[in-house]
Amino acid sequence: MKKIQEIVVVEGKTDTATLKQLFDVDTIETHGLALSDQTLELIKEAGKSRGVIVLTDPDFPGMKIRNQVSEVVPDCKHAFVEKKDARGKKKLGIAEARKEAIVEALENVVTFHQQQESITWKEFLSLDIIGDSQRRKQVYQLFHLGYGNAKTLFKRLNMVGITKQDIQHALKKETQ
Numbered sequence: 142m143k144k145i146q147e148i149v150v151v152e153g154k155t156d157t158a159t160l161k162q163l164f165d166v167d168t169i170e171t172h173g174l175a176l177s178d179q180t181l182e183l184i185k186e187a188g189k190s191r192g193v194i195v196l197t198d199p200d201f202p203g204m205k206i207r208n209q210v211s212e213v214v215p216d217c218k219h220a221f222v223e224k225k226d227a228r229g230k231k232k233l234g235i236a237e238a239r240k241e242a243i244v245e246a247l248e249n250v251v252t253f254h255q256q257q258e259s260i261t262w263k264e265f266l267s268l269d270i271i272g273d274s275q276r277r278k279q280v281y282q283l284f285h286l287g288y289g290n291a292k293t294l295f296k297r298l299n300m301v302g303i304t305k306q307d308i309q310h311a312l313k314k315e316t317q
Contacts (some may be wrong), residue, residue: 145247147192147218150184150210152203155236163240164247167191174202181213188214194244194250196220198234199227199288213254218250221287235300249285253300263306265295276312283311
């Protein structure tokens with residue numbers, strides 16, 4: 142069983158149980174949106190000692206938790222499972238996700254950095270991503286950036302340093 146060095150931040154105990162079936166891993170549970178100051182402090186300390194990977198549900202509460210953790214641990218890593226891979230019979234979440242999708246997410250973590258622009262808004266517009274939701278989803282998937290709207294995608298592309306040329310190359314490769 143593969144060991145994950147960093148501590149993985151998840152929403153609940155079923156997420157922890159699912160991860161422990163796949164990896165030798167330590168987790169911190171946020172208990173959903175009830176993320177206390179004490180838990181945030183624990184996450185902050187974990188970030189200093191071992192590093193943190195955020196793996197939350199692909200929904201609005203999961204995104205909100207991800208943003209809160211990013212505020213206290215700016216250099217944390219992010220793992221994203223897509224909505225289509227995280228749908229159970231009645232729920233959407235990490236515990237319901239396909240095991241392969243979880244493994245893939247944790248093998249393709251990204252770190253967001255506040256840096257200078259790698260892609261301008263004009264270049265982003267020229268890629269016709271805003272008006273084409275399928276193309277936007279494709280770019281999110283190709284670079285393992287989770288999900289969101291066009292503005293979020295633009296921000297994340299810049300945060301990981303992806304250029305217009307990187308996107309064009311990846312899209313071209315995808316269609317071959």
